[in-house]
Amino acid sequence: MCLICDRIEMIKRGENPYFVKELDTGYVVIGDNQHFHGYTLFLYKSHGNVTELFHLDRAEKMRFLEEMSIVAQAVSNAFGAEKMNYELLGMGDAHLHWHLYPRVTGDIEHYGNNGKGPVWWYPMEKMYCDDNRPTEHELSEMKQRLLVELNKLL
Numbered sequence: 681m682c683l684i685c686d687r688i689e690m691i692k693r694g695e696n697p698y699f700v701k702e703l704d705t706g707y708v709v710i711g712d713n714q715h716f717h718g719y720t721l722f723l724y725k726s727h728g729n730v731t732e733l734f735h736l737d738r739a740e741k742m743r744f745l746e747e748m749s750i751v752a753q754a755v756s757n758a759f760g761a762e763k764m765n766y767e768l769l770g771m772g773d774a775h776l777h778w779h780l781y782p783r784v785t786g787d788i789e790h791y792g793n794n795g796k797g798p799v800w801w802y803p804m805e806k807m808y809c810d811d812n813r814p815t816e817h818e819l820s821e822m823k824q825r826l827l828v829e830l831n832k833l834l
């Protein structure tokens with residue numbers, strides 16, 4: 681079983697505290713770790729044999745991409761991004777899912793090219809440190825803020 685399928689099953693049971701909203705092609709969830717404040721994921725609804733964007737038929741692919749872009753805009757508006765970063769990797773679990781990172785100046789400290797560069801130039805142990813997990817109250821506020829912005833765009 682893949683971790684993302686697990687999380688989706690939790691959403692369906694009403695037991696996923698990170699869940700924000702269901703769209704046509706996927707689920708919007710707040711990331712477990714929040715070093716990059718507002719980090720959000722958009723999980724494609726089904727797994728099956730779909731592990732690449734090009735496995736989707738054209739209409740589904742266009743809808744998935746459009747919805748991802750809407751989620752990114754809502755994240756940007758909700759959390760004050762200077763720039764959004766988009767990642768579709770699938771090297772942990774091949775289940776299609778977008779990582780959406782709101783970026784601001786200084787968020788990778790001195791790492792990378794004098795503090796500039798992709799999120800993965802920031803050390804993994806700092807990015808996934810338990811200190812970066814939102815409290816229940818913070819998570820609730822973040823979900824509400826993102827939901828308001830999503831609903832404005834949908």
Ligand SMILES: [Zn+2]
Nearest residue numbers: 682685727775
């Ligand atoms: Zn899966």
